[in-house]
Amino acid sequence: MTHYQRHAEATSDCHAPAEAVFAHLDSQEKLGAHMAKPSWMMLGGSIRYKLDADGGRKVGSVIRMEGSVAGVRLSFDEVILERDPPHRKVWETQGTPNLIVIGAYRMGFELSQRTSYLTTVRVFINYNLPEGVPPFIIAPLGRIYAGWCVRRMAADATNAFATAPQ
Numbered sequence: 001m002t003h004y005q006r007h008a009e010a011t012s013d014c015h016a017p018a019e020a021v022f023a024h025l026d027s028q029e030k031l032g033a034h035m036a037k038p039s040w041m042m043l044g045g046s047i048r049y050k051l052d053a054d055g056g057r058k059v060g061s062v063i064r065m066e067g068s069v070a071g072v073r074l075s076f077d078e079v080i081l082e083r084d085p086p087h088r089k090v091w092e093t094q095g096t097p098n099l100i101v102i103g104a105y106r107m108g109f110e111l112s113q114r115t116s117y118l119t120t121v122r123v124f125i126n127y128n129l130p131e132g133v134p135p136f137i138i139a140p141l142g143r144i145y146a147g148w149c150v151r152r153m154a155a156d157a158t159n160a161f162a163t164a165p166q
Contacts, residue, residue: 004126012154022086
């Protein structure tokens with residue numbers, strides 16, 4: 001088991017039952033939609049998902065991610081480690097990911113149903129800095145990026161269920 005030195009997390013509330021929220025977040029493409037289109041945080045780049053036959057919805061599923069940030073090619077694989085609908089899902093990079101401001105990571109989400117139509121989402125990432133880059137240079141960028149990523153995932157989950165049931 002890899003030991004991770006850094007952590008970021010974000011929480012938000014969704015106006016939906018945990019089963020519906022889990023079904024939405026169980027799609028890695030929806031969960032990571034913030035990386036699929038060019039943005040300031042992606043320095044104009046984007047990431048594409050290549051899902052296995054299980055679509056990233058089973059323990060052991062492998063998800064390939066490729067793209068570029070600031071003209072630098074990125075590629076890495078994630079594997080699903082835990083999947084406990086409608087409560088928790090966790091995935092982790094395999095090998096040494098080709099990333100810029102963070103290195104290997106373990107990421108996931110946990111859901112807590114507070115009422116029949118209100119679910120709290122906690123998105124977290126435990127990560128290391130990339131190898132070969134002085135920490136004093138890359139650590140602030142890694143912290144900013146990891147925080148942005150979990151906040152976007154949590155906010156996107158809330159936005160997906162923005163209309164409360166009548």
